[in-house]
Amino acid sequence: MMSETAGQLQGGMKGSGGGMAGKLGYVLLYTVLIAVAVLQLFPLVWLLFFSLKNNQEVFNLPPLSLPMNPHWENYGKVWSAGNIDVYFINSVWITVAATALTVVLGSLVTFAVTRMKWKGSSIVLGLFMVAMMIPVHSTLIPLFSLFNNAGLIDHPLSLILTYVAFNMPITIMILLGFYYALPREVEEAAIIDGCSVNRMFFRIVFPMTSSVLATTAIINMIYNWNEFIFVNTFISSDAYKTLTVGVQNFIGQYTTDWGAIGATLMISILPILITFLFLSDRIVEGIAAGSVKG
């Protein structure tokens, strides 16, 4: 109520006095915002352009010229010749498997910590949260030798296990807020009706969290899709490499073919861009939730 009146008052003042200055101010603000938007998008637009050109066009035409006769064959060429198809499929299934596992295991922990009564629950939660501060690089050498001893070097399981472990803290953090807010009445009713904890969790609570699960799953997928250092360290054969490392190796071999490089990069970022186009609200929400609460 108060703010409404104040708003009206301010609006009234604007209408009578500072209209011109106010408008100019807004033009300036929008100019700043649009300039930042252009800076953020410009490199990607340029990438799209040169992914559709051949070397002759890249070297001889102005860099910002539109690809007048787009060379879509750049995409077809790298897809099959550069092993990019194999890397792409690996990225998809490893991302999906790790994400599914993280979200389910994270939900179980969050449920046990927020809903069940037991002594060390806050210590256990603390262990998960502190893990967020540990730089992955400090674990890299021991993980390499542990996986080596377990026969998991050059095996996709080494990636899935590390992805699940390192994404667990942020997953639990995003889930926590939602679980704290869930009404307890549902659980009480279920238990009075003689429902077991397992049944209650999987049939009632887990489905109730579907919206936050979607958010955490998308965040996990983005992280897993983009992960580089573990693949680069643990995986040596082309059959198991994911796109990040695959792209890196491929480009290393074809440093001079700009169109091919552009097409490879576009293929590696397109899934993310398309996901963002449809699910931007969830992604924004997930990134905000996973960052500030720490």
Added chain:
Amino acid sequence: MDKVMSNKKVIALYVLPALLLILAVVYIPIVLTGYYGLNEWNGIGAMTFIGLDNYQALIKDETFWGSAWHSLLLALFSGVSLILYLMVAMVLASRIKAANLFRKIYLIPMLLSSVAIAQLWLKIYHPTNGILNSLLESFGVANPPAWLAEPSLVLFALFIPILWQYAGFYILIYYAALKNIPASLEEAAKIDGANALQIAWKIKLPLAMEVIKVTVVLAVVGSLKYFDLIYVMTNGGPNGASEVMASYMYSEAFKSYDFGYGSAIGFFLLVICLIATWIIRKLTVTKDTIQYS
């Protein structure tokens, strides 16, 4: 109710899989990295216990301190760039109609892999055909530098894509924090005759301080362990001019096969990150008590 909900078997079943995994993949390795640092080891053969030799060598290792200095510079850049992000967020939070669209556009680079970003910026910085030098030449700059090959420029050149990559992330966080400030406060201040600058400085900034503190930790610690982009773009070169702690660790372990020394660097990196977190928290806590007392 209580009895069902404190069933030890169920709790163990729910917590242990994730807990054991995080112990095995996160906590045991950080203990091991400290221990490996006490050994001479090529990663394959037998370990020889050499006590603190690696750590002593590390303290005297100029390359390491050079890389630590570069990491620190990146952390400083990142810290300063937060001011820029905060300013954009303030503009964005001031009754901008398409604010939601803007912040989504800003976020796009942050969603892409560092490898893709690094490869793209390698092309942007390409000495002859890159977009940057093409533009500079069209504006009449005669001999634009080969950005990534100049030891004096390379760190700054590397920092630009980092700035670009994370802008949307921090703007998003700041925007959310600023939007949380009740509009009535701003309007009351306006009635009292405060101008936009005073409102930003005296009202918005203090109220967003909690979030700002978190972002300072994120930015500084994130920069101290920065790796992917630098590894792809310069791999520490030219001649070590862009070597950072994580890239030095990586090349010691996986190129020189000195796993013991690499582990010692990894352990230092861990300790430095934890100390940085602790220091920033301490510093910002004191500020906080002054503010509200």
